[in-house]
Amino acid sequence: MTRETILRLPAPLRVCAQLFAPTGEHRARPHAAVVDQEFVYCPTCEVETAATRHGDVLRCTENHLVEGVV
Numbered sequence: 494m495t496r497e498t499i500l501r502l503p504a505p506l507r508v509c510a511q512l513f514a515p516t517g518e519h520r521a522r523p524h525a526a527v528v529d530q531e532f533v534y535c536p537t538c539e540v541e542t543a544a545t546r547h548g549d550v551l552r553c554t555e556n557h558l559v560e561g562v563v
Contacts, residue, residue, distance in 0.1 A: 499511060534559075537557040542554050
């Protein structure tokens with residue numbers, strides 16, 4: 494199966510097909526998401542964590558501003 498044929502399948506069949514032939518769509522931005530997410534190093538938390546991008550501003554999961562990441 495090609496990526497296009499898998500993506501045209503109804504949702505329950507598409508999920509099963511993607512287990513055996515992943516399309517890479519599982520990391521796409523979720524439908525109706527307001528902001529993008531990415532992993533960054535937060536110097537305040539001192540760990541690598543998920544962050545939400547609001548334009549040029551990144552906020553870690555603890556709501557700290559993460560500077561220096563473009």
